[in-house]
Amino acid sequence: MITLRPLRKFEVPVQAACISPDVFKGKTATEIANLPVTEGNQPLKLCDLFEITEDSAETPAITINGDAGKVKRVGSCMTSGEIVINGDCGMHTGEKMLGGKIIVNGNVGGWTGNEMKAGTIEIHGDAGDYLASPYRGSSSTGMKGGLITVDGKVGSDVGCYLRGGVLKIKGGAGRFLGYHMSDGAILVDKECETRAGACMTGGKIVITGTIEEVMPTFTIDGVKPKVKIDDTQSVAGPFYVFLGDLSEHGTGKIFVNKANNPQMKFYEKYL
Amino acid sequence: MTELLIKNGFVFDPINGINGEKMDVAIKNGKIVGKVTRKAHVIDATGLTVMPGGVDIHTHVAGGEVNTGRIIRPEDHVKDVERKTRLTRSGTGYSIPSTFTTGYRYSRMGYTTIMNPSMAPLEAKHTHEELNDIPLVDKATYPLLGDWWFVLENLAKGNIEECARHVAWMLDTTKGYAIKIVNPGGLESWGFGHNVHSIDDQVPNFCITPREIIRGLAKVNKLLNLPHSIHLHTNNLGLPGNYTTTLDTMRALEDLSTDGKPVAHITHLQFSSFGGDSWSHFTSGAEEIAGYLNAHNHMTVDMGQIIFTDTTTMTADGPFEFTLYELSGHKWVNSDIETETSGGIIPFHYKKNNAVNATQWSIGLELALLIKDPWKIFLTTDHPNAGPFFAYPRILAWLMSKQARTATLNHCHKKAQKKSLLPSIDRELTLYELAIMTRAGQAKALGLKNKGHLGVGADADVAIYNINPETTDIAATYKTVRRAFKHAAYTVKDGKIVVKNGKVVGEASGRTMWLDVQTKEPCIIDEEMKRKFRQYWTVEYDNYPVFDHYLRVPEKLTIKATV
Numbered sequence: 113m114i115t116l117r118p119l120r121k122f123e124v125p126v127q128a129a130c131i132s133p134d135v136f137k138g139k140t141a142t143e144i145a146n147l148p149v150t151e152g153n154q155p156l157k158l159c160d161l162f163e164i165t166e167d168s169a170e171t172p173a174i175t176i177n178g179d180a181g182k183v184k185r186v187g188s189c190m191t192s193g194e195i196v197i198n199g200d201c202g203m204h205t206g207e208k209m210l211g212g213k214i215i216v217n218g219n220v221g222g223w224t225g226n227e228m229k230a231g232t233i234e235i236h237g238d239a240g241d242y243l244a245s246p247y248r249g250s251s252s253t254g255m256k257g258g259l260i261t262v263d264g265k266v267g268s269d270v271g272c273y274l275r276g277g278v279l280k281i282k283g284g285a286g287r288f289l290g291y292h293m294s295d296g297a298i299l300v301d302k303e304c305e306t307r308a309g310a311c312m313t314g315g316k317i318v319i320t321g322t323i324e325e326v327m328p329t330f331t332i333d334g335v336k337p338k339v340k341i342d343d344t345q346s347v348a349g350p351f352y353v354f355l356g357d358l359s360e361h362g363t364g365k366i367f368v369n370k371a372n373n374p375q376m377k378f379y380e381k382y383l
Numbered sequence: 384m385t386e387l388l389i390k391n392g393f394v395f396d397p398i399n400g401i402n403g404e405k406m407d408v409a410i411k412n413g414k415i416v417g418k419v420t421r422k423a424h425v426i427d428a429t430g431l432t433v434m435p436g437g438v439d440i441h442t443h444v445a446g447g448e449v450n451t452g453r454i455i456r457p458e459d460h461v462k463d464v465e466r467k468t469r470l471t472r473s474g475t476g477y478s479i480p481s482t483f484t485t486g487y488r489y490s491r492m493g494y495t496t497i498m499n500p501s502m503a504p505l506e507a508k509h510t511h512e513e514l515n516d517i518p519l520v521d522k523a524t525y526p527l528l529g530d531w532w533f534v535l536e537n538l539a540k541g542n543i544e545e546c547a548r549h550v551a552w553m554l555d556t557t558k559g560y561a562i563k564i565v566n567p568g569g570l571e572s573w574g575f576g577h578n579v580h581s582i583d584d585q586v587p588n589f590c591i592t593p594r595e596i597i598r599g600l601a602k603v604n605k606l607l608n609l610p611h612s613i614h615l616h617t618n619n620l621g622l623p624g625n626y627t628t629t630l631d632t633m634r635a636l637e638d639l640s641t642d643g644k645p646v647a648h649i650t651h652l653q654f655s656s657f658g659g660d661s662w663s664h665f666t667s668g669a670e671e672i673a674g675y676l677n678a679h680n681h682m683t684v685d686m687g688q689i690i691f692t693d694t695t696t697m698t699a700d701g702p703f704e705f706t707l708y709e710l711s712g713h714k715w716v717n718s719d720i721e722t723e724t725s726g727g728i729i730p731f732h733y734k735k736n737n738a739v740n741a742t743q744w745s746i747g748l749e750l751a752l753l754i755k756d757p758w759k760i761f762l763t764t765d766h767p768n769a770g771p772f773f774a775y776p777r778i779l780a781w782l783m784s785k786q787a788r789t790a791t792l793n794h795c796h797k798k799a800q801k802k803s804l805l806p807s808i809d810r811e812l813t814l815y816e817l818a819i820m821t822r823a824g825q826a827k828a829l830g831l832k833n834k835g836h837l838g839v840g841a842d843a844d845v846a847i848y849n850i851n852p853e854t855t856d857i858a859a860t861y862k863t864v865r866r867a868f869k870h871a872a873y874t875v876k877d878g879k880i881v882v883k884n885g886k887v888v889g890e891a892s893g894r895t896m897w898l899d900v901q902t903k904e905p906c907i908i909d910e911e912m913k914r915k916f917r918q919y920w921t922v923e924y925d926n927y928p929v930f931d932h933y934l935r936v937p938e939k940l941t942i943k944a945t946v
Contacts, residue, residue, distance in 0.1 A: 250458035251713065
């Protein structure tokens, strides 16, 4: 196991895509210390920024102790192994992830888990904007599989162009949750801001907490007692089921908890 | 006085009838000369292929559309980033490379002249600013005139001569090189949400049909003695069954050819050669089109070959882009350019496992192989509409090797494989025919007297490739040949070595060619015309023209008109 501790507080972003079990595997301590990173526009070595210690434990493969809030691309393209971050972590954590697990005991920046295909990211804190979204402008590389759980709240545009996988958010969510999603599932347990599911064509968004309104391009489809999130979890309702986004000829579904959203009672007359 | 001697290469120079002869090419002061002194710098081209610098007749590399395409596609740039070197600037690709990268990549393939085919006159200044920034190649641009109100008004009234004077004024005003016509009548209709569906449909608000526009501008082209013919993007482009419209268009121009010279160039013909009656019954119309072109000499065409990749389509044909938007649901840009034209942009991914895309790929190659005369059909991808230009070496391999075609066809959709004519075509192009399709033919069709050949007096634009035509079996080793065309051994621009072994080693800014057409009577710019400018354009008449100082290295070609 490799343990990294930041030597100082980083003022500018650090690009550290090399912090990944796949890169560290089979390398000696000196080789790891010499891996390239950049701080701002300065090309540096990993040992210039982190204190690196090695011990014999098998898992997790990498532990970061301390504030890595400016460190970007941790666990980029990783396929196996485990990274534990005891502190905050920066943007693009776990981007293009293909397997393995990342546990963050703190907050993460934006674009976490972007374009990921499999694996697990556990965030015991808040997450920024564009969680599990594709590269900006892309519509065909959204998150395809895997699981992301967030204990805190998330920012806006979470799950853009989602094509598969599951997002479980125990806190609230910002605007444009699941924008343009075509498959997969998003669960929000607290307050969800407006425009959830804009332009969605498939998949489901489950809101067990509150949402002020559903977009007018969605139509009510019925009331369901419970809904399945994935193979291991289903949540009890009852839920209003909305179908949309009709402006995109979509067949996505938004499930809104009936008891927590009395302002939606008027929809019942259309059933 | 820089002198250069390219020694002992196998020279392919179709305009001068030289087919792979071992000879020297001498260069002095940026021109090809008979001989040079002993002091000349020598390039040893023993065992290498020497050709004139490549000419691309149709490639969207600059202008408002191209730039909007760049803006809406950050995901296109992130996958293709070029670092700066001592000589070159940094830039991005992929399907819409930045201006400097465009120049470097063309030059690395041995191209030295490129033509930007679609410039809305209103965006001429922007286009020229971008062309100025494309290094290492000469360039020119064609203004879109097929749906310009002054053209429509004059042609509707039958004032061909007045129309010709307006076109001459517009070529000067926009610093253009040829008349570009896109979906004649359709773009004007698109301003009102309609399109024209045959060459005899009426254009709303103007008493005119597409047939009259095409014939009118072809006559104008003749009156003005322009070096290139009209450059035509046909009606109904990109719709199943449109090959009949294309045949109608070609027939409509038959009687205008008198001296055996082509009267029109139909561009990206692949998109105009669709058979069938719907997307599910989509077939190739290449056989019919090729049959017609083999029997007639009044047209030239270019391929518009599909490359299986993620690219960006951009054309002035707004209604066609709307069709693509309905098919793909991708992000879509639509614009109306005042009284002149329209425009649309959509990212598009051509896939092998899509029956329609795979058939389109087949149509392009069928056209190139079934049209017997290589002086009639040229190699393009309509960059970036059917694929980025740096995929040309792949097309060269498909044209020169049946094995390469079969290898790709075997990965295509089963339906497309069944429909394709490619298995029945055994023709494999030679290097000589290829030199015609990629440089000599294009230069001849464009009327560029100093380009596309290596005769004495020509511009010293030379491409040298690492292919030995004596020892190489091109059809069998197509992968090596493809690599050789991708990274030219040398590219010489105006007598200066700019690329060596696929790396940029020299600087040259490249000229912008434009036509100064001298009509006997000048175009009358009266108060009425200025009033129209005030009423219908967002730009005042005085601010409209591209002034001479806009062009960094201009090359004025003076033409005497017969009107």
